[in-house]
Amino acid sequence: MYLSENQELTTDKKGEAGIQFISDVKKPVPYSEDIKSVFTPRKYMTDDQRFASRRSDVLVFETDVMEEDLTLAGDIMANLNVATTGTAADWVVKVIDVHPADAENHEDMQDHLKMSNYHLMVRSEVLRGRFRNSFSDPEPFVPNQKTAVNIKLQDVFHTIKKGHKLQIQVQSTWFPLIDLNPQTYVENIFEADEDDFKTRTHTVFTDSKIEFTVLR
Secondary structure (H helix, E strand, O other): OEEOOOOEEEOOOOOOOEEEEEEOOOOOOEOOOOOOOOOOOHHHHHOOOHHHHOOOOOEEEEOOOOOOOEEEEEEEEEEEEEEEOOOOOEEEEEEEEEOOOOOOOOOOOOOOOOOOOOEEEEEEEEEEHHHOOOOOOOOOOOOOOOEEEEEEEEEEEEEEOOOOEEEEEEEOOOEOOOOOOOOOOOOOHHHOOHHHOOOEEEEEEOOOEEEEEEEO
């Protein structure tokens, strides 16, 4: 399924246009809507992802309402084509199950959740862009050059039910679950200077795609 323009997730490729967003390291995308501790709260994996989709630095792509069940089973591969005005960037991909407005609550649900329009994070993964070709031989991005970044997500067995929608979110920060990338290539990111941390413009091209295995 292709990451098309107008926030569409489509089975057909619709050109190779670039969709841009600004990644500000001083205002990173949080991993949870409710951060009250330096420790990672367990509930972040079930947080309603609408808090992220409302941000301008998170790209959102989704299908129309499903007319029949769609069961995803097995590997998920995100084949992104991207560019950045800098020399370093992280890439985060989230697979979301969007529930309908009339979805009913369950008695066993956590107190902070409501099922109406719930954006359930089914799978997620991050790749530090310097390791896109090799974990042993990191390399910078060439500024403004279209570059392939392939991210393998955890395998899955999940059904997007009839009446739901399948959504993909793409972002470059996920703080503090993932430490900040200065977005300037340095040999050791943990020794980056304050001046290395720069706001950058990132681009995701519409020939990017997410590959699923579907159980029929």
